[in-house]
Amino acid sequence: MADRKATLTVDGLDKSIELPVYSGALGPDVIDVRGLGGEGLFTYDPGFMATSSCQSAITYIDGGQGMLLHRGYPIGQLAQHSNFVELCYTLLFGDLPDDDQYAEFQARIRNHTMVHDQLNNFFKGFRRDAHPMSILCSVTGGLAAFYHDHMNIAREEDRVISAVRLIAKMPTIAAMAYKYNIGQPFNSPRNDLNYAENFLYMMFATPAEEYRVNPVYAKAMDRIFMLHADHEQNASTSTVRMAGSTGANPFACISAGIAALWGPAHGGANEAVLKMLDEIGDDSEENIQRFIDKAKDKNDPFKLMGFGHRVYRNFDPRARVMKETCDEVLDELGLADDPQLKIAKRLEQIALEDDYFIERKLYPNVDFYSGIVLKAMGIPTNMFTVIFAVSRTIGWISHWHEMLSDSYKISRPRQLYTGHDQRDYPQKK
Numbered sequence: 001m002a003d004r005k006a007t008l009t010v011d012g013l014d015k016s017i018e019l020p021v022y023s024g025a026l027g028p029d030v031i032d033v034r035g036l037g038g039e040g041l042f043t044y045d046p047g048f049m050a051t052s053s054c055q056s057a058i059t060y061i062d063g064g065q066g067m068l069l070h071r072g073y074p075i076g077q078l079a080q081h082s083n084f085v086e087l088c089y090t091l092l093f094g095d096l097p098d099d100d101q102y103a104e105f106q107a108r109i110r111n112h113t114m115v116h117d118q119l120n121n122f123f124k125g126f127r128r129d130a131h132p133m134s135i136l137c138s139v140t141g142g143l144a145a146f147y148h149d150h151m152n153i154a155r156e157e158d159r160v161i162s163a164v165r166l167i168a169k170m171p172t173i174a175a176m177a178y179k180y181n182i183g184q185p186f187n188s189p190r191n192d193l194n195y196a197e198n199f200l201y202m203m204f205a206t207p208a209e210e211y212r213v214n215p216v217y218a219k220a221m222d223r224i225f226m227l228h229a230d231h232e233q234n235a236s237t238s239t240v241r242m243a244g245s246t247g248a249n250p251f252a253c254i255s256a257g258i259a260a261l262w263g264p265a266h267g268g269a270n271e272a273v274l275k276m277l278d279e280i281g282d283d284s285e286e287n288i289q290r291f292i293d294k295a296k297d298k299n300d301p302f303k304l305m306g307f308g309h310r311v312y313r314n315f316d317p318r319a320r321v322m323k324e325t326c327d328e329v330l331d332e333l334g335l336a337d338d339p340q341l342k343i344a345k346r347l348e349q350i351a352l353e354d355d356y357f358i359e360r361k362l363y364p365n366v367d368f369y370s371g372i373v374l375k376a377m378g379i380p381t382n383m384f385t386v387i388f389a390v391s392r393t394i395g396w397i398s399h400w401h402e403m404l405s406d407s408y409k410i411s412r413p414r415q416l417y418t419g420h421d422q423r424d425y426p427q428k429k
């Protein structure tokens, strides 16, 4: 791959070091620094601001252009023409399915949506008010206890079976976590409903009356699943790859990804946005400006939730689609004047005109509007990141599958050591 080289000269080294430079299909060239170890040098890049951890063909992001491609397809076109199950197939296998492949994949997903009956016992150990992300993280890891078959991660078919099981069962476990929180009986998945409809059914149906899925909600839910499906080497996906590089089973790897996603700087932001909008209270200029000023105050750790992104230095294309979905759902519900939506839109407008945000290229990200849509659909705030995890499972498991489909090494970064020199243990007096 290397037809070009970078030459590194280091003060105090009596020679320069040549490093291969690779070009990808799209995006910046990379400098292969693996040879530095042999020269007694490490690179230093806390937070991996300028580090490519792997090769991947799944998703491409151009932060300057506000571009997001899944296997080459722009997220805006996918959101308009595709659906989540078709996107799952495309992310996992590399291309859009033909009609037969789609029908077969959809049937496979449907046939794995149930969970082992004994898994229900896992829930009884939690307090009723346990955060559903803690339940999801634990129960997902616990799936490994039920699937000793097909766990040879070196076999492609075993990896695909685990991927299908995870894609299929995450909505079921997520809905169970919600039902456990509110003390209602679990709903078994149904095969006559599509992926998003089934999730809403398992969330909101009760034995008391027949539950009809609102088609606007189902379409919005499917689109929300699509918008959160994958995003290159983000913190949680990198966590899954790192766990997978040790040979850990896929259920443990996805559980690790759920744990990483939970943080408010990552997938926990959608829940944090709603809390922030609640605290702002109303769309009065002084209230909103107070939060903008807090976000700009270097001495205040508060960040404007749902704003900013490590990669997007332009708009997040998902945020645009999410905003459209938000308007559609709230219009359908006659909630176009929803107070939190008004605060969010005013907050966005003021921030985007403020030099602090303009200079730092801070725009709304995917989490800024998603919470408003989910809340309008009756989904509680503590389930927002759970829904993000249900969606991102396909991204995580696709990257896990991609890594294991090729040769790979255990991820083991080094460090810049700043501790003590060697010193002797003090002799007892």
Ligand code: SDX
Residues within 6 Å of the ligand: 228, 230, 231, 233, 234, 235, 264, 265, 266, 267, 269, 295, 296, 302, 303, 304, 305, 306, 307, 308, 309, 310, 311, 360, 362, 365, 366, 367
């Ligand atoms: C997701 O990686 C992904 O792809 C993630 C994700 C995915 O799909 O997987 O897209 C999902 O996690 C979206 C992001 C959700 N998080 C939030 O909305 C939380 C609020 N955002 C910030 O915490 C922050 O913007 C991050 C964490 C998203 C990005 O942080 P970076 O890249 O480390 O940027 P930074 O902290 O270095 O910020 C650069 C400057 C700093 O100011 P200066 O030191 O230069 O003066 O911008 C400021 C920051 O203080 N800044 C913000 C801000 N985000 C950055 N200031 C106020 N409010 C913010 N939201």
